[in-house]
Amino acid sequence: MSILAPFLVLIAVAGFAAYHRWRLAVWAALTATALVACWLLGASPAATLVAAFLAALVAVPLLIPQIRLPLITAPLLKFYTRILPPLSETERVALEAGTVGFEGELFSGRPDWNVLLDQPMPVLSADEQAFLDGPVEELCRMTHDWDITHVRADLPPDMWEFIKKNKFFGMIVPKEYGGLGFSALGNHKVIEKLSSISSVVSSTVGVPNSLGPAELLMHYGTQEQKDHYLPRLADGREVPCFALTGPWAGSDATSIPDFGIVCKGEWNGANVLGVKLTFDKRYITLAPVATLIGMAFRMYDPDGLIGDTRDIGISLALLPRDTPGIEIGRRHFPLNSPFQNGPLNGREVFIPLSQLIGGEAYAGKGWQMLVECLSIGRSITLPSTASGGARMGALVTGAYARIRKQFGLSIGRFEGVEEALARIGGKAYTITALAEASAAAVARGELPAVPSTISKYHCTEMGRELIQDAMDIHGGKGIILGPKNYLGRSWQASPISITVEGANIMTRSLMIFGQGAILCHPWVLKEMKATALPDPDERLREFDRNLFGHIGFAISNAVRSLWFGLTAARVGSAPGDAYTRRYYRKLNRYSAVLALCADTSMLLLGGKLKFKESLSGRLGDVLSQLYITSAMLKRYEDQGRPAADQPLLAWAFHDAVHKIEVALSGALRNFPVRPVGWMLWALVFPLGRRAQPPSDRLGHKVASLLMSPNEARDRLGVGAFLTPAANNPAGRINSYLQKVILAEPVERKFLKALKTRDIESLAFPAQLDEGVREGWITAAERAQLEELREMTVDAISVDDFESEELRSAGYRPQREQDRAAA
Numbered sequence: 001m002s003i004l005a006p007f008l009v010l011i012a013v014a015g016f017a018a019y020h021r022w023r024l025a026v027w028a029a030l031t032a033t034a035l036v037a038c039w040l041l042g043a044s045p046a047a048t049l050v051a052a053f054l055a056a057l058v059a060v061p062l063l064i065p066q067i068r069l070p071l072i073t074a075p076l077l078k079f080y081t082r083i084l085p086p087l088s089e090t091e092r093v094a095l096e097a098g099t100v101g102f103e104g105e106l107f108s109g110r111p112d113w114n115v116l117l118d119q120p121m122p123v124l125s126a127d128e129q130a131f132l133d134g135p136v137e138e139l140c141r142m143t144h145d146w147d148i149t150h151v152r153a154d155l156p157p158d159m160w161e162f163i164k165k166n167k168f169f170g171m172i173v174p175k176e177y178g179g180l181g182f183s184a185l186g187n188h189k190v191i192e193k194l195s196s197i198s199s200v201v202s203s204t205v206g207v208p209n210s211l212g213p214a215e216l217l218m219h220y221g222t223q224e225q226k227d228h229y230l231p232r233l234a235d236g237r238e239v240p241c242f243a244l245t246g247p248w249a250g251s252d253a254t255s256i257p258d259f260g261i262v263c264k265g266e267w268n269g270a271n272v273l274g275v276k277l278t279f280d281k282r283y284i285t286l287a288p289v290a291t292l293i294g295m296a297f298r299m300y301d302p303d304g305l306i307g308d309t310r311d312i313g314i315s316l317a318l319l320p321r322d323t324p325g326i327e328i329g330r331r332h333f334p335l336n337s338p339f340q341n342g343p344l345n346g347r348e349v350f351i352p353l354s355q356l357i358g359g360e361a362y363a364g365k366g367w368q369m370l371v372e373c374l375s376i377g378r379s380i381t382l383p384s385t386a387s388g389g390a391r392m393g394a395l396v397t398g399a400y401a402r403i404r405k406q407f408g409l410s411i412g413r414f415e416g417v418e419e420a421l422a423r424i425g426g427k428a429y430t431i432t433a434l435a436e437a438s439a440a441a442v443a444r445g446e447l448p449a450v451p452s453t454i455s456k457y458h459c460t461e462m463g464r465e466l467i468q469d470a471m472d473i474h475g476g477k478g479i480i481l482g483p484k485n486y487l488g489r490s491w492q493a494s495p496i497s498i499t500v501e502g503a504n505i506m507t508r509s510l511m512i513f514g515q516g517a518i519l520c521h522p523w524v525l526k527e528m529k530a531t532a533l534p535d536p537d538e539r540l541r542e543f544d545r546n547l548f549g550h551i552g553f554a555i556s557n558a559v560r561s562l563w564f565g566l567t568a569a570r571v572g573s574a575p576g577d578a579y580t581r582r583y584y585r586k587l588n589r590y591s592a593v594l595a596l597c598a599d600t601s602m603l604l605l606g607g608k609l610k611f612k613e614s615l616s617g618r619l620g621d622v623l624s625q626l627y628i629t630s631a632m633l634k635r636y637e638d639q640g641r642p643a644a645d646q647p648l649l650a651w652a653f654h655d656a657v658h659k660i661e662v663a664l665s666g667a668l669r670n671f672p673v674r675p676v677g678w679m680l681w682a683l684v685f686p687l688g689r690r691a692q693p694p695s696d697r698l699g700h701k702v703a704s705l706l707m708s709p710n711e712a713r714d715r716l717g718v719g720a721f722l723t724p725a726a727n728n729p730a731g732r733i734n735s736y737l738q739k740v741i742l743a744e745p746v747e748r749k750f751l752k753a754l755k756t757r758d759i760e761s762l763a764f765p766a767q768l769d770e771g772v773r774e775g776w777i778t779a780a781e782r783a784q785l786e787e788l789r790e791m792t793v794d795a796i797s798v799d800d801f802e803s804e805e806l807r808s809a810g811y812r813p814q815r816e817q818d819r820a821a822a
């Protein structure tokens with residue numbers, strides 16, 4: 001034992017120092033002290049000497065700069081420069097365009113939870129709340145989704161008028177320019193509520209308040225452009241669209257072939273310097289009705305009219321609709337969700353340089369402008385749309401599962417349906433927290449590049465899963481389209497959200513981790529910047545500082561991963577209450593694991609990592625789930641730790657942690673360098689993979705919570721359009737829940753009587769008459785049963801049509817069309 005003791009002390013001190021991230025000098029001093037103490041207490045002098053020698057072997061070269069810089073740092077700098085992922089211009093712009101908020105802590109391996117918990121709780125201003133209770137509520141009441149999606153394939157004129165008059169298109173435009181000047185949270189809540197009744201209405205309102213002319217003008221417009229266009233955009237005199245995508249450039253938007261040649265031309269009767277544009281765009285939302293087109297194109301100056309650069313780069317311009325040469329007005333038909341969307345073409349369309357957004361000074365800076373603004377809109381429009389749909393979907397499906405009875409029971413009581421209901425409740429809880437978190441980040445003034453991709457991807461993916469479960473629970477009621485169907489259109493539209501604003505497969509596999517690993521990592525970006533310093537001495541010193549910070553960080557994460565793995569993350573300081581403290585501890589564990597795996601992957605694969613999309617996607621999943629669970633915990637704290645929400649929080653948390661372990665297990669089992677994968681597995685899962693999906697017992701609690709009125713359920717519905725109006729069948733069904741439950745004992749009594757008594761009547765009204773006559777139900781109970789029947793009929797009934805009603809008004813048989821085309 002006296003021989004082993006010094007080595008055990010050496011390992012323990014090193015592990016302790018690494019866990020707590022002590023500086024190297026502190027570790028060396030502590031090790032020396034511990035070894036001396038060991039020797040004084042009787043450990044073998046020879047063994048103590050060997051242990052001291054080993055410690056000195058590490059400490060001396062690392063602590064003495066004259067040895068470290070030339071012998072260690074300089075060769076590593078060379079190696080690093082060789083493996084450094086070569087950054088394309090597009091990637092460089094993307095990396096510089098975002099800010100880093102709490103997500104940076106998640107990459108630190110030791111999150112400072114105070115950074116999250118000290119963030120102010122997001123609250124709406126009085127104006128925003130009044131707008132939600134006034135014009136938004138009214139717009140929801142005007143919305144007949146079937147009329148919009150089937151009868152007209154458009155919003156009716158009075159809704160367009162109402163939207164413009166009430167400045168729905170100007171939510172993000174500052175008040176000084178005549179807009180509403182809403183915060184990101186206000187914008188989020190409006191879209192959320194509108195989407196709970198119609199995704200066509202919410203996208204019509206959402207797009208002008210997302211990436212487009214208004215946002216770009218606010219950031220880069222010249223004063224003249226702002227003064228002219230912003231008031232017109234705010235009050236709907238101008239309807240904007242933004243055209244980037246074309247047949248040849250979808251996800252890879254920087255490859256747009258649309259071009260503009262600098263030349264002289266006619267504009268308002270004068271001969272001015274401008275650009276002649278040729279473009280072929282498609283999928284452009286609002287294009288068919290737009291009056292002001294934001295256009296992305298590549299600008300060339302072959303004759304050197306404005307400088308020496310021939311290929312100026314991607315530039316953005318504003319084109320009035322009536323500019324000669326523009327072809328506009330035809331429509332695409334996106335999955336029966338007929339918001340205005342269509343192609344847009346132009347040949348030799350001349351505009352003066354003053355129509356470039358930001359004027360000539362911003363020529364060629366279009367990509368940077370887009371990327372800088374993208375994270376704002378992407379944090380709000382699609383996450384909020386998913387959030388509104390999730391709130392409504394959870395409430396109405398819970399109510400429906402209670403009202404709809406088969407085999408003598410509410411269908412929600414069957415375990416199979418309960419499973420799907422639990423998924424709906426847990427995902428609604430998650431989506432709503434995530435959407436609010438990304439909107440709140442924008443409201444705090446961040447440009448949340450990484451959270452916006454996480455929020456966009458996961459809200460839309462979970463939204464699609466949620467609506468699918470809701471459809472299954474509704475059976476035929478979800479399938480038969482018509483005014484009574486409140487799900488079918490959302491289900492049809494769900495792939496649209498998946499595809500727009502960064503298609504999801506690419507968002508997951510390339511962007512979340514790709515940006516996160518560099519932007520949020522505490523050392524990588526600093527190291528990259530250090531390698532680019534022009535002065536060799538400064539480069540070496542700066543690289544040295546960051547490199548050794550990074551090495552210490554990596555060792556610490558390995559130790560923390562192993563320790564948390566061995567202890568099942570039951571130890572360590574963490575915030576929260578008795579219920580959530582264990583959750584924070586688990587997140588501490590996975591944060592260290594993420595940092596460890598990310599570092600190892602970057603070290604081994606360097607620039608090749610971005611082509612290893614399966615690995616990058618899985619590590620992105622871990623980062624995403626860490627962010628998502630943090631958003632849920634933050635909201636739980638903000639709402640005063642409501643005990644009633646705990647089943648929802650627990651289901652969502654266990655689901656997320658299970659997903660983390662599935663992603664990690666996939667990443668490590670398929671790790672490109674197999675032995676390293678095994679080594680990482682030993683550090684990450686020393687006792688095996690243990691996280692389980694939410695239990696059936698928890699699922700039962702969540703499903704029950706959705707099927708009866710309670711405060712957690714009410715909170716889940718806050719922000720959806722629940723008014724039980726004639727145009728809102730989902731709101732109506734939800735409003736029946738309380739009465740349906742009150743009537744259940746009477747219903748049971750009635751059904752029992754039907755089984756046990758000798759009742760002659762077959763029709764329901766006659767049975768009620770007989771029941772009252774013979775005294776086995778009272779008159780009051782009869783009224784209650786009649787009301788229950790009415791509510792149930794409203795909930796379960798579906799539409800039917802004359803054939804003509806289903807035919808499109810512009811219908812022309814395909815054969816005729818083919819003949820005309822021939």
Ligand SMILES: Cc1cc2nc3c(=O)[nH]c(=O)nc-3n(C[C@H](O)[C@H](O)[C@H](O)COP(=O)(O)OP(=O)(O)OC[C@H]3O[C@@H](n4cnc5c(N)ncnc54)[C@H](O)[C@@H]3O)c2cc1C
Pocket residue numbers: 242243244245249250251252282283284285286334341496499500501502503504505506507509510613
């Ligand atoms: C209804 C609708 C509205 C839209 N509105 C607008 C608008 O207003 N303005 C505008 O400019 N654009 C708009 N778009 C365009 C939208 O942003 C693009 O559709 C989107 O960028 C994807 O391009 P794509 O459809 O050509 O798909 P593609 O780029 O062909 O992608 C096909 C698939 O390949 C995947 N993929 C591509 N590259 C990679 C990669 N490197 N790694 C992994 N996977 C990859 C994608 O994720 C996707 O799943 C709209 C699209 C739709 C459908």
